[in-house]
Amino acid sequence: ETGVTQTPRHLVMGMTNKKSLKCEQHLGHNAMYWYKQSAKKPLELMFVYSLEERVENNSVPSRFSPECPNSSHLFLHLHTLQPEDSALYLCASSQDTVEAYGYTFGSGTRLTVV
């Protein structure tokens, strides 16, 4: 148990489906992040939330829609995805966005788009 819990662990979805990834932390952290990890590519930062407010969106396609209803929960809503969106999606949290102490990561959701 890392302190950051992601569900589901695995997800297979068709290109016309709508699904959501969930991330939960009870570490008292104020910042949360979504990363995409594709095979043979560096980790890509997708979204950053600080105190429930989105502070960064790294040119992510609109078919990915984040939601942060409170400082403990982060969602990534998915719709009309493409096969190239298949990847491991990692959630992380930190005390704040100016963070000298590193992030705590969840175990990830392995997404396959068919």
Next chain:
Amino acid sequence: AQSVTQLGSHVSVSEGALVLLRCNYSSSVPPYLFWYVQYPNQGLQLLLKYTTGATLVKGINGFEAEFKKSETSFHLTKPSAHMSDAAEYFCAVTDSWGKLQFGAGTQVVVTP
């Protein structure tokens, strides 16, 4: 902008041999440096970090790393590899806003 370079995408070591993973960074400000490990089908776990103070930092599982400002390096070492060290290792540096910039990762294979 910050950047991180990890030399070698794959490293193979014999059980009991030295593990050396290389990381070089570029930064316009004093950096905070990190090493993370990722086991198969898992998220990233913090191995160790350098923020300030002693330049040789010790982490979990017998790993350590040394910050060398003159060489802009933060190489990770372990004196004796164990089979359980097989994983992917990521070096990371913070940018001026504190967000982590990751290297491309080094896959470590440990052979008997």
